[in-house]
Amino acid sequence: QVQLVESGGGLVKPGGSLRLSCAASGFTFSDYYMSWIRQAPGKGLEWVSYISSSGSTIYYADSVKGRFTISRDNAKNSLYLQMNSLRAEDTAVYYCARTEMATVDYWGQGTLVTVSS
Amino acid sequence: QSALTQPASVSGSPGQSITISCTGTSSDVGGYNYVSWYQQHPGKAPKLMIYDVSNRPSGVSNRFSGSKSGNTASLTISGLQAEDEADYYCSSYTSSTWGVFGTGTKVTVL
Numbered sequence: 001q002v003q004l005v006e007s008g009g010g011l012v013k014p015g016g017s018l019r020l021s022c023a024a025s026g027f028t029f030s031d032y033y034m035s036w037i038r039q040a041p042g043k044g045l046e047w048v049s050y051i052s053s054s055g056s057t058i059y060y061a062d063s064v065k066g067r068f069t070i071s072r073d074n075a076k077n078s079l080y081l082q083m084n085s086l087r088a089e090d091t092a093v094y095y096c097a098r099t100e101m102a103t104v105d106y107w108g109q110g111t112l113v114t115v116s117s
Numbered sequence: 118q119s120a121l122t123q124p125a126s127v128s129g130s131p132g133q134s135i136t137i138s139c140t141g142t143s144s145d146v147g148g149y150n151y152v153s154w155y156q157q158h159p160g161k162a163p164k165l166m167i168y169d170v171s172n173r174p175s176g177v178s179n180r181f182s183g184s185k186s187g188n189t190a191s192l193t194i195s196g197l198q199a200e201d202e203a204d205y206y207c208s209s210y211t212s213s214t215w216g217v218f219g220t221g222t223k224v225t226v227l
Contacts, residue, residue, distance in 0.1 A: 044120065
């Protein structure tokens with residue numbers, strides 16, 4: 001069955017960096033677009049970034065453009081999100097998501113990122 | 118790109134039907150048949166309930182149905198059950214930013 005397992009979340013100071021990883025299994029990873037979606041405490045869902053199956057097409061939300069970098073390693077069935085210059089407003093649960101035409105058919109369990117001094 | 122507009126809360130008694138609206142523009146909901154709906158219980162990841170406006174994934178109860186008219190999509194839950202109490206989010210493909218979520222609706226079963 002499809003499994004998406006995030007890791008790498010934690011507590012980081014403002015201005016710091018963190019790298020999230022997502023290990024995918026149960027499907028042909030290289031066939032699918034993948035996304036990172038976040039949810040701040042008590043708030044709604046927000047698309048952060050997506051990457052095409054080959055990695056050639058990438059999107060970033062304006063709120064993270066220039067600070068976050070999405071990447072994938074199809075040989076390792078893994079998705080990544082490098083987060084730099086973190087701000088308090090980046091505090092959220094970050095979900096790894098299998099995506100097609102902005103529809104998420106599978107979600108990871110999420111990893112919490114807390115940005116605080 | 119602004120979030121799609123949903124009512125903050127909707128409630129109903131067990132067995133009743135409720136409908137959640139999701140209003141966008143011609144650049145998202147009205148322009149594409151890529152509207153999806155997600156159910157999220159507290160502390161859990163969202164779950165896909167409807168995709169491509171009105172299609173149900175395998176395993177989702179047929180009490181959940183979706184539709185669209187113009188720039189507004191709707192999710193109807195019929196035969197409301199206690200387990201349906203959750204937050205619901207719509208999402209749409211958009212020509213400007215690829216994807217946009219709705220503001221979310223809390224469903225309460227009275």
